[in-house]
Amino acid sequence: MSSKPLHIAVVGATGAVGQQMLNTLEQKKFPFEKLTLLASRRSAGQVIEFKGKSYTVEEATPAAFEGVHLALFSAGGSVSKALAHEAVKRGAIVVDNTSAFRMDPEVPLVVPEVNENDLLNHKGIIANPNCSTIQMVAALKPLHEKLGLKKVVVSTYQAVSGAGAKAIEELKSQAKAILEDKDFTPEILPCGSDKKHYQIAFNAIPQIDLFQENGFTYEEMKMMNETKKIMHLEDLHISATCVRLPVVTGHSESLYAEFEKAGASVQEIRDILSAAEGITLQDSPEEQIYPMPAASVGLPDVFVGRIRKDPDSDKAFHMWIVSDNLLKGAAWNSVQIAESLLKLGLL
Amino acid sequence: MSSKPLHIAVVGATGAVGQQMLNTLEQKKFPFEKLTLLASRRSAGQVIEFKGKSYTVEEATPAAFEGVHLALFSAGGSVSKALAHEAVKRGAIVVDNTSAFRMDPEVPLVVPEVNENDLLNHKGIIANPNCSTIQMVAALKPLHEKLGLKKVVVSTYQAVSGAGAKAIEELKSQAKAILEDKDFTPEILPCGSDKKHYQIAFNAIPQIDLFQENGFTYEEMKMMNETKKIMHLEDLHISATCVRLPVVTGHSESLYAEFEKAGASVQEIRDILSAAEGITLQDSPEEQIYPMPAASVGLPDVFVGRIRKDPDSDKAFHMWIVSDNLLKGAAWNSVQIAESLLKLGLL
Numbered sequence: 001m002s003s004k005p006l007h008i009a010v011v012g013a014t015g016a017v018g019q020q021m022l023n024t025l026e027q028k029k030f031p032f033e034k035l036t037l038l039a040s041r042r043s044a045g046q047v048i049e050f051k052g053k054s055y056t057v058e059e060a061t062p063a064a065f066e067g068v069h070l071a072l073f074s075a076g077g078s079v080s081k082a083l084a085h086e087a088v089k090r091g092a093i094v095v096d097n098t099s100a101f102r103m104d105p106e107v108p109l110v111v112p113e114v115n116e117n118d119l120l121n122h123k124g125i126i127a128n129p130n131c132s133t134i135q136m137v138a139a140l141k142p143l144h145e146k147l148g149l150k151k152v153v154v155s156t157y158q159a160v161s162g163a164g165a166k167a168i169e170e171l172k173s174q175a176k177a178i179l180e181d182k183d184f185t186p187e188i189l190p191c192g193s194d195k196k197h198y199q200i201a202f203n204a205i206p207q208i209d210l211f212q213e214n215g216f217t218y219e220e221m222k223m224m225n226e227t228k229k230i231m232h233l234e235d236l237h238i239s240a241t242c243v244r245l246p247v248v249t250g251h252s253e254s255l256y257a258e259f260e261k262a263g264a265s266v267q268e269i270r271d272i273l274s275a276a277e278g279i280t281l282q283d284s285p286e287e288q289i290y291p292m293p294a295a296s297v298g299l300p301d302v303f304v305g306r307i308r309k310d311p312d313s314d315k316a317f318h319m320w321i322v323s324d325n326l327l328k329g330a331a332w333n334s335v336q337i338a339e340s341l342l343k344l345g346l347l
Numbered sequence: 348m349s350s351k352p353l354h355i356a357v358v359g360a361t362g363a364v365g366q367q368m369l370n371t372l373e374q375k376k377f378p379f380e381k382l383t384l385l386a387s388r389r390s391a392g393q394v395i396e397f398k399g400k401s402y403t404v405e406e407a408t409p410a411a412f413e414g415v416h417l418a419l420f421s422a423g424g425s426v427s428k429a430l431a432h433e434a435v436k437r438g439a440i441v442v443d444n445t446s447a448f449r450m451d452p453e454v455p456l457v458v459p460e461v462n463e464n465d466l467l468n469h470k471g472i473i474a475n476p477n478c479s480t481i482q483m484v485a486a487l488k489p490l491h492e493k494l495g496l497k498k499v500v501v502s503t504y505q506a507v508s509g510a511g512a513k514a515i516e517e518l519k520s521q522a523k524a525i526l527e528d529k530d531f532t533p534e535i536l537p538c539g540s541d542k543k544h545y546q547i548a549f550n551a552i553p554q555i556d557l558f559q560e561n562g563f564t565y566e567e568m569k570m571m572n573e574t575k576k577i578m579h580l581e582d583l584h585i586s587a588t589c590v591r592l593p594v595v596t597g598h599s600e601s602l603y604a605e606f607e608k609a610g611a612s613v614q615e616i617r618d619i620l621s622a623a624e625g626i627t628l629q630d631s632p633e634e635q636i637y638p639m640p641a642a643s644v645g646l647p648d649v650f651v652g653r654i655r656k657d658p659d660s661d662k663a664f665h666m667w668i669v670s671d672n673l674l675k676g677a678a679w680n681s682v683q684i685a686e687s688l689l690k691l692g693l694l
Contacts, residue, residue: 151659153500153603155502155601157504157551157590157592171549172526175522175526176526179519179522179523179526190635194635195635196634196635198635198639199639199641202518202593202594202595202641203594203597203639203640203641204504204592204594204599204639204640205639206599206601206637206638206639206652206653206667207635207637211632211633211635214655214656214658215613215632215653215654215655215656216655216658224658237657237659237660238659239603239655239657239658239659239665241601241653241665241667243504243599243601245504245551245592245593246549246592246593246594247549247550247551247593248549252551252553252590254502254553254588254590254601256500256586256603266562285558285562286558287543288537288541288542288543288545288554288558290553290554291553292545292546292550292551292552292553293550293551294546294549294550305553306553306562306588307562308561308562308563308586309561309562310584310586311561311563311571311586312498312584312585312586313584318586318588320553320588
């Protein structure tokens, strides 16, 4: 552990993930001496209470990073692109929660339980993976170590909070309008920056983020590319279908995994996952115990259940993976990266 | 076409699917002379308007089937088990919408676009497949004919109306309670006959029907076994994960399919599906056009979109299949079977 008095900056402190970042720093008792809260000019001047002290949010400018050792960014990709290198230039290590640098070969993309040692090669910026990727690789890594991962087919059931506070508001106001038989106009989902918007309440939208030329969405490509990078499996067969649901918080994933090694039993899969860091097994069909998004809210764990052996293969399994997309999927993993940096003597 | 004056009975006429059965008979202008509406003793005596005439619902007893040529059953498995053979004994052909006889080798399990000729071997009872199976095989059959189906991995996104009128009421009242920050007690979902009940509003429940010994639910086993039977593909590799969503009507499916034949393009898959009976292609990512459950309500089609080639295989594709579970998934398919019986001279 470092003994220098740490100066931390949280960039995007007024947003949903920024708030969770502060909660997580407090919950995990992350050690620091000085805290600077940064946000856009629009949000500057707001006062945020943290551990009994009042902090005035400052505008995020290059100069604001003077003296900062660790900057936790979650203010959108354009802010990260504009300011992360400025922060690094001034001596900070950046943990970035946007997609801006994730596929940059110079930037480690880290889930501490999976590839903590990639931090040793950092050049100032470290990327936090996409929420739906994090919970999946957390479950796949321990299985890969024992059985050798070969192929993944994943379908997601994602919550609207992954699309921000306005998307949560849209889901709630739409649900209310439908229940009261009133009119409404979709304005945010599936994707604020795309042309058309669709009803999310009492519906399912098979689009998260923008479409790419190959017909996959950017969210799907993130899951596929980030998983290969984090797990150091460039040749992994992996494909994703990402779907937005009328759920406020908690992403779920129906996952099919094929392994190199044949003959594992459901009980062996359960034992491997039970012993894994950060994973909580919830898998007792006879007692109707399985993970559900509404039950995952506020908890940092990745929950795994519904583990079944494929009826037609001795090498394949199905499972259901759930986690709070704002915690392990975002803030919790970012603070875990900061803890790993301390542990490895990098901070 | 038969020219005899047909006498039809609808068993379960007061239920959600029974009502859709009557609507569908009317919409499709199905020819008949006499209509008898049957239900449990509790519902007997109710008066139902149909094509401008009033019908008094009678109690479903063996004697009620005297003189009936065609009986459409959708009053639950126990009613079918008790009365279907009684109806057949009295000369009726039964189209049964429950799971009671689906896997009986003596009973054809029919989706007319897929295996209409199986009707030729009927022995009185014909089974209507499970809702989530019907829409899947309707999309898979034309692809199988051209490319040879080898393997399917499917994850479902199912509406609560599949669990009956009380489940719809539970979703709506729970959503209202949550929006108003009031307490509620789950009583129906995931499965009225199971021990524990969970929140469905703003949640996703990975259980539909009861768990089997192998860890799959009965709904999942239905999709797997019925697909093999309907498509006459005993060796098909198929596995399903079935999930209940806070959606009123419209089942969605994220499907991964591997074929024998290599090298098909996305455009070829689209062309095959466009030409297929009962399928409507909704697949223009550049215009954000894809199927969604809320947009499928009240329509008899099976909608397919999000067609993507698997990035790691020249033989595999992903797609998203949506249909109104009360129409093509139930009533519409039952009446289609009746039309096929007429066309084949069996009625």
